Amino acid sequence: MAEIVTRKEVAELAGVSEATVSRVFNDVGPMKEQTRLRVLQAAKTLNYHPNAIAQSFARRRSGNLGVVLPYVPKVHIFSTYYFSEVLSGIGEQVKASGYDMLLKFRVPGEESDYSSIFRSQKVDACVILGATDTPSERAELKKLEDGGFPFCLINQHISGERFNEVDADHEGGSYRAVRHLLDLGYRDIAFLSGSPEFSNSGDRLRGYMQAMREAGLLPADAKAPGDLPAHLYYEGNYSRTSGMKAASAMHPHLSRIEAVFASNDRMAIGLMQGLREYGHVPGRDYAIVGYDDSEAARVTDPPLTSVAVPFYEMGRLAAERVLRRIGVGNDGDGASESFRLKLETKLVVRQSCRILR
Amino acid sequence: MAEIVTRKEVAELAGVSEATVSRVFNDVGPMKEQTRLRVLQAAKTLNYHPNAIAQSFARRRSGNLGVVLPYVPKVHIFSTYYFSEVLSGIGEQVKASGYDMLLKFRVPGEESDYSSIFRSQKVDACVILGATDTPSERAELKKLEDGGFPFCLINQHISGERFNEVDADHEGGSYRAVRHLLDLGYRDIAFLSGSPEFSNSGDRLRGYMQAMREAGLLPADAKAPGDLPAHLYYEGNYSRTSGMKAASAMHPHLSRIEAVFASNDRMAIGLMQGLREYGHVPGRDYAIVGYDDSEAARVTDPPLTSVAVPFYEMGRLAAERVLRRIGVGNDGDGASESFRLKLETKLVVRQSCRILR
């Protein structure tokens, strides 16, 4: 291992004090251009690089942004597409802000988990993916909030709280998806929901219901899943397998289903696969719209109409805003206000909803 | 923000010295059970948690494992499946070892990039994904090695060097894939390669060539792509789009191609999609085998025969071994030897290679 070069050696070689070396490296206070160059030259000669840990320690700031992912090994509840897009977006911003990303896998169900991320003070703020809108989780988040730990939820909304969030307009996206089906003339449109503990599952439901109500296909006061005909509501957990299972549940009612709005592409794909085994072919026997506009939507047969969500931008924004909130990136103007952003979603029409015969 | 509770406050409340508090928390040296409990009680009362940064600083060890990912925003050269599996494996092990994961996106082409990861001493070791076997990159890695920075490559082999590696037997996997096609009676088998700068692209080529040579379909001295008929060799970059492009290149020669071995599932899918546009249907007009056994292979029509790679385990192992190498997880027995592991791959037969008519 290379011996450690510290500020001290650089100071000696450059013939200045240690403080001056620090000033040069942090660009603090006025200084002679000549000394600056001498210090930089000495640093270069010795191959000096400030020790990040020592800096963090002295600044009392880790320079790390925590990123919390839910993960149960081997169980792919979440689409890898979603994660890698969001992660990349965060990575982009974090790099621009001179921060680092500390990844944390959260074991769902493990209690009192969020605060452990902060209390060792290894991250200054964090971005949370896949939070669920459940009482226990809400309590956890509330505790973080009360502790003054800055965090931001991505793609989830916790109702009744004013947490920092970067969400997407899933209600609107879903509404437009269902409207698309309605406009094509379909009437018997089933809804394949994801796990209800995620807020955006509810968003999709609301979008679906609104479109159906407006079309006069549901009573004006229909709001809950129970308010719609049983043969039109199915529930999965966002995995492809759960989509396949939904196919079995749907099978007996196929004569009364013209189209399906699935809450993500993976379930849509599983559903198509499952229905195909019953001889039911998408784009011929029924129309289908997915959600996420993942790469998979481009390669199904027929290519899947879906709703695009700006995951990358959501990640980037979440990182930017939560960092700004702790005074990073706004030139020492101090912390900023809390925020709740909602980005636009967009219907991407492909070939899975052919016109009614 | 909550006021910071330090060792000092705990020591005072417990009526012991600060050193004793540290001893209790690190379980160092003999101590009275009673004092231990008093300290823990005091810590609990004050809600004390050691400051991780200060610990890192004092221990001169960051407690972070760096994970380097190549990423060009918006360009999906690497399969998200591959990354999320590897990441999860690393995450699992890192958690077990009491370490944290620091994610770094590397901009390919940005020079002198690897050493910057270490020199700030924010990571104690690192795992590198997607390294290429090119002179410049090799030089970079050599520099790391010479600097004594412990790292481990995943899924890549740099020939002629003795870097730490966790690889998979891609040559064997490819050999078995092609043998599978040969055993089914196919003779005119094309090879769709990925970017040649990755070592595992070469591995696949070798496996393919060996099987073809053994079957007497290539001269005994055939080794390079140039040694095989032009209509049997195609090159992409592992993206789906490049697979589609290969379809165009392949189209004029379709009459002389019975089967294709594609270097990953995504290119296989792109190729199938592209060929379908020429009316060429996989499993009917030609056989195809993919690689990676990603989730996508399960949902193509027909389901894609592929080669499974234990990505999760590779990630876990890489983390475990590289951490052990710096003395983590082997109870202070110090650093371990360097290592080069190669895990098994496995052919997964589905329905994309129906028997020849």
Added chain:
DNA sequence: TTCAATAATGTACGCGCGTTCATTATCTCA
């Protein structure tokens, strides 16, 4: 030239913890 203002640099301390070394309490066996 002189003095105040400002630039430029140095001195000194503390961030919270691990750890060495010194010190004191307790035990063991004669």
Added chain:
DNA sequence: TGAGATAATGAACGCGCGTACATTATTGAA
């Protein structure tokens, strides 16, 4: 009961850096 051994604890220092404050050099205006 005493002495050496060992257990148990405390005192003190340093890890590498940021920075407040003190000090000295330089400038500009009178």
